[in-house]
Amino acid sequence: MEAIECFSAPQKGSDLGNRYRHGIDPWSEARVRRNDREKIVILRNVIKKNRYVDSIFLMLLANRLKSLEGIDRISAMMGAEGNKGILEESGLLDQAGREAAPNDLIIAILAESDEVVDRAVSEVDDALDQKDSGRSEDDYSPKSLDSAKNGKTNLIFCSLPGPYVRWEAKKALDAGINCMIFSDNVPVETELELKELAKEKKLIVMGPDCGTAIINGTALGFANVVSRGRIGIVGASGTGIQEVTVQLHHLGEGISHAIGTGGRDLTEKIGGISMLSGIEMLENDPATELLLLISKPPAPRIEKMILDRMAKSKKPAVICFIGGKTEEAEKRGLPAARTLEEAARLAIATLLKKKFEPKNFDMSPTEAFAAAAAESLKLAPGARYLRGLYSGGTLADEALVLLEKFLPFHSNLSHGQKLSDNAVSQGNTIIDLGDDEFTVGVPHPMIDYTNRMERLLQEAEDPEVAVILFDVVIGYGSHLNPTEPLIPAILAARERSKRHLSFVATICGTNEDPQNLEKTREALEEIGVIVMPSNAQAARLAAMIASRGKIDFMNSEKNCHAEKL
Incomplete structure (x- = not known):
């Protein structure tokens, strides 16, 4: 695969859809009363005319600045109609925001005073200046798609409001340029049209709603710093790609490329066009x-x-189709994995032409059972339920697939028993907090941990909860210091529960990521969180703890059992 240069299209503003919203906090000269706080806050919109900034930068910036003293909420987003609609529906859009053009940047804040507002604006200006000054003379930052057509660019990274995607992506494809479409809210008819055009031109469209890719070692969207190697990935799952590439990295192998397809590519309507091209x-x-x-x-x-x-x-x-049956692949002579970690191990064994030996834990079965038993002994007598709070949808899916054969589970995923209210857990529950219903008007939980920490405290108040299972996805695009919100919330949960709560975590990342895997793991382990080497291992151990040993995962998935629960 030839080298690919990346261009982030700025036209019409940036709207990453529900998964990637920045927040809903505009600025206004009006004063509003917050009933939950019983105090007056300043609401204001500040507009930066014709100032395009990529959406991931804006989300990270807003998440960092909301910790400023006196800030109630803060966000930054482009003035696309979809973004303004969210603000309007929330009753937080002022006249300045309504008049903002799609190419304008809206800085939004609710604060305790005008002085706090001014300080926040200053911080935003400093961050934008620093971003601009950080570019080298060799950096190429075209202002439009037309100016990017320099004969070298062969990939655009497109994060536009859904209604604008078709026009810009079609122009790119007509110019012989591949597309990665980060945006969601793109009609399926548009996706099919673009992918058929790409196929005709021997190009590829990654997406829409493609959050992860690694091309020639360059991470696009949410991705990790992993080793280059001999394994090429085509995936319809962002966190699935992240978990597999991270596991390959830990096992001493690496990837050539990781090509995302978008989550709808393998539906009947789209027909796997991008996967076949990849x-x-x-x-x-x-x-x-x-x-x-x-x-x-x-x-x-x-x-x-x-x-x-x-x-x-x-x-x-x-082949790794999470939750699917392996028989179809195996009868065609294709090795098939049941989990993301197993996919990485099986790929290496196949590459090296070695016999694959599946296993459920890095530690021995005896050690795993002993670790679970020791933790189970600390549980209160009535504690029996497992609650999984996930930011990665595929990681949540993998955990549910692994455990629902042994325990009844409620979930907001496509399988498992449906919750009567997704905001309230029932019995054993695994919840995808990155789902659209939880991210309207707020950043994705890989960026902003607020919603997940509130849910964690809510779970701690249920006396029947024994184990809280959660993922921490680090790398590019994710929260720069996830332990900063996590540790106080976990400590507060333990204090609030007045009993022993078991916390089991998985960290999807590497030591080369900006957040550093080892540093993150050590900080969590210091407060008693059990951190496992993979999501699959974390889910298994959490179930063993919650069931008090009635679920016994032996050396391989085929040799595990559960007593009658």
Whole structure:
């Protein structure tokens, strides 16, 4: 695969859809009373005319500044109509915000005084100046798609409001440029049209709603710093790609490229167009020696079509369709994994032509049972439920797939028993807090931990909760210091519960990530959190603790059992 240069399209502002909203806190000269606080706050909109800034930067900036003393809420977003609609629906859009153009930056704040507002504005200005000054003379930052057509660019990174995506992506494809569409809220008809056009031109559209890719070592969207290597990935899951690339890194292997497709690509409507294009690209890439496909279960006809294509591949391949059956792949002679960690291990074994030995824990089964038993003995007599609070949708899905065969689970995912109210857990619950219903008007929980910490405290007040399981996804785009909000919340939860609460975590990341895996793990372990090497291992151990040993995961998934619960 040839080298790819990246261009982030600035037209019409940036709207990453519900998963990537920045917040809903505009500024206004009006004064409003906050009933929950019983005090007066200043509401104001400040507009930066024709000032495009990428959405991930704005989300991280807003998350950092909200800790300023006197700030109630703060956000920064482009003046696209969709963004302004969210502000208007919340009753927080002032006249200045209403008049903002799509290319204008809206800085939004609720604060205790005008002085706090002014201080926040100053902080924003400093951050924007620092971002500008950080560019080197060699950095290429075109102001439009047309100016990016320099004969070298062959990929655009598109984060526009959904209604604008079709126009800009089509222009890029017509110019022979591949597209990664970070935006969501793009109609499925538009996705199909763009992907069919890309196929015709022997290009690829990654997305819409494609949050993760790594091309020639360059991380796009939410991704981790991982080693280069011989394994090429095509995936319809952002956190699925992150978990697998991280596990490969820890096991001493690396990736050539990780190509995202967007979550709808393997539906009947889209037909796997981008996955098939990605497969072809990696087959023709001399740096790729093995292909690894990652997704939730595709539509049945699409699954068979993809597997038939892989059975004819000139390179070895491994399949990981989380929650799907492995029989279809195996009867075509394709190695298939049940978990993301297993996918990484199976890929390496296949690449090295070694026998694959599945296992449920890095530690021995005896050690795992002893660790779970020791933690179970600390639980209060009536504590029996497991609550999984996830920011990564595929990680939540993987945990539910692993555990629902042993325990009844409620969830907001596509399987498991439905919750009567997704804001309130019932019995054993695994919840995806990155789902659209939890992120309207607020950043994704990988960036802003506020909603998850509130849910954590809520779970702690339930005397029947034994274990709280959670993920920490670090890397580019994620919270720069996740232990800063996590540790106080965990300590407060233990204090509020007045009993022993077991916390089991998984960290998706590497020591090379900005947040540093080892530093994050040590900080959590210091307050008694059990940190496991993978999401699958964390889910298994959490279930063993909550069930007080009635679930016994032996060396392989096929050799595990549960007593009658």
